[in-house]
Amino acid sequence: MSEAMLRYEKLAAELEGMMADGALRHGDRLPSVRRLSVERRLSVSTVVQALRQLEDRGLVEARPQSGYFVRRPGPARAEPAQRSTPEMAVPVDVSQRLVRVLQAGCKPLVAPLAAALPAAELLPLAALQRLYASVARRHPKLLEGGSHINMDEPALVRQLVLRSLAWGGPLAGDEIIITNSCTEALGLCLRAVTKPGDTVAVESPAYYLMLQLLETLGLKALEIPTDPRVGLSVEALELATRHGGIAACLLVPNASNPLGCVMPDEKKRQLAALTAARGVPVIEDDIYGDLHFSPRRPWPIKAFDTSGNIMLCSSFSKSLTPALRIGFVAAGRYRSAIALQKTITSGATNPITQHVLAEYLESSAFERHLRTLRRSYERQVDSMQAAVSRYFPAATRMSQPQGGYVLWVELPEEFDTTALYERAIGENIAYVPGELFSPSGMYRNCLRLNCGNPHSPEIDDAVRRLGAVIACRSQSGARPN
Template sequence: MTTEPLRYEKLAAELEGMISGGSLRCGDRLPSVRRLAVERRLSVSTVVQALHQLEGRGLVEARPQSGYFVRRIEPARAQPVLRPPPVEPVPVDVSQRLVRVLQSGAKPGMAPFAAALPAPALLPLAALHRLYAGIARRQPKLLEGGSHINMDEPALVRQLVRRSLAWGGPLAAEEFVITNSCTEALGLCLRAVTKPGDTVAVESPAYYLMLQLLETLGLKALEIPTDPQTGISVEALDLATRDGAVAACLLVPNASNPLGSVMPDEKKRLLATLTASRGVAVIEDDIYGDLHFGSQRPWPIKAFDTAGNVMLCSSFSKSLTPSLRIGFVAAGRHRSAIALQKTITSGATNPLTQHVLAEYLASGAYERHLRSLRRSYESQVESMRQAVGRYFPAATRIARPQGGFVLWVELPEAFDAARLHERAVAENLSFVPGELFSASGMYRNCLRLNCGNPHTPEIDDAVRRLGALIENP
């Protein structure tokens, strides 16, 4: 280990100690970067790394032209404590239960806490409508035919290559395959690198849709211990992949769903090196990478891949609108196999929509929209955290997401979130029980809340009513 990480970690630990000890209180301004650098005899970059680490932990926040300030801290609301998952891979059986939960959450009048969907008011729908109309008028031939061979519109691929500069790139245009969603991208990757009966390593808890994909493809899930702040344990993954039994990893390293954790760069580097050396394919869902709460976009694992082993999947459904149905995969050395799977399953993604997205990205509007959207999501997540802290039992543990717009909540161990869900639905309240994020049925006392809507008095009252159900089982 180099001396530089030790220095920034030491500074971060000292500042964290001052915050937890009360020397630096909520709202206090931290010394400036230059002052800390001079006083501690450190480089500016070292100080910035330390502050970014504290920002990732939710302890400080950067304010434009003002510096760093201590964020509000709730010592009584600890992070969830995740138990070690089983050490053996297991078949997956979550789909039917999950469908029932999501269907109940979509009923009219239901509090919108189940599916992870953004509020339409936060999305640039009018601008997208105008682009659809304009492009359809200017390029009427886009809808005249279709292709199972020429599937990717060069205009959109060009914009994704430009965006990949922020992902540690640039990535090569030849790597990209445009898909109908991030879900399709993940499924294509799994089909390309696994066969029925294979074992796939996943985070624990894991995004339920990933478990559904494993179930439908006849794959087994091996749950790997995951930290609520720093993501999957590379050490545990190291042990799990030594015997060659793991075919692939399916991960959400940036603002993971449901924990909101972000893997540090060094862990991403180690994971990329480890998996490449053992021939374990990595399928990376980076759908929340653009929705980080820190001052810098976190790089994906793909940024540290030198072997073409990482398949980077994402879409714009959480930032623009789910209705676009546009995703992509930067497929590395697996590009041919993934393109073949795309050809035989769904063919080309809608060319008109590809051009709409390409023009929107090229205009610069996306970056302006993202800045506002990230602030909204961060505020909504924090408001939900505060509401859960007010209305749920005192022993409740609450995650501190570093991006995205979902919130993981751990109730006292005696609670059964699936039974609570049945009672909640009768009161027009819904959420996703924690057991649906585990192939082995763990996290029965946990639940995930969608924070994609502004925290109105109606939303706050729904959290209050849910808390009352928990307090009165």
């Protein structure tokens, strides 16, 4: 370990000790970087390293133009328990109910706690608008035509390959296909490796949009038990695939939606080896990988793929803006089959947007934006957890997300969040009932909250009013049959 590393780690440890002793309390402003540099006879870069280490550990937060402040420690919270899941695959039927829930949540004056969308003020919209104008001016021929054969702009593919160095890569450029979204990428992968009536293994709870895809493609879902801290049970998947019958796995191993858990590297390695040995393709959604709360980006399962069996899908809708409609898949050995599906269904993705995204990724602005965005999402999740702790029943359990910006809430067993939903909407409060995350209808006492907006007084009041709706139901008796 270098002397410089020892210095910044020593400073970080001393500041942490002052917080533990109460010399520095929640909300206190730390001495400025310049002051610490002068008083401790350290370089500015060493001080900044120490503060960033404390920031990565959630002990301090940077406020623009103000400096570093001590963060509020989160209260101890019980996490939801891993549940047993049905042993048989079932057809999926969630779309109509889900559409009604999401439409109701988008109405004016309804608190935005349902759809997992980021707040516009957190996104670099002005920078992207300038790039659109610049790219259109410098590359006028991009509007002259399209192709169902040459679909991927080399500039964007190159940037994705470069970024994949942080994902345990690099990815191979010739396996990347640019898509219109992560959703399209997932759908293309499913079409390439399954047929109607097949069974697909999913996490439980599973992201409802994945369940919608299975429903529209006529596929059945097999729920695999998933731990709120370490993700899908590889042991349960091993049992499920022992005698065949599983056509594919559809997973979100990094900051899963809705639990927010991150699968450890060793479990990812085991899963990659197991599915390759048994010939079960894995479709991996890594859309939240860049939005981790840990010091280092978690690697995808794809990083442990040695046979081309993993299809890695992602997009920039959660980190830049959903309006870009740009995603991609690193397709492994299924590249030809997925490219054919892309050609048939939608052809090339907008070339101007591909160039805009490539130029933004090439600049240093994207990494700066990500660092700020991760801090914002983590603070917003913390604030939502604190609000739920204040306003919901005492026995409520919550996930402890390791990335992303959704919170999974488990109420006592007597509650039915689907039955509560109409009353909540009547109070202009939206959420997603837990049973929509399960093809078999589990998790009726659970709900998911969107934490994509800064925790304003209006958001806090919405959580308070939702807690009042729940409390009123508790006083009125048991869950109806």
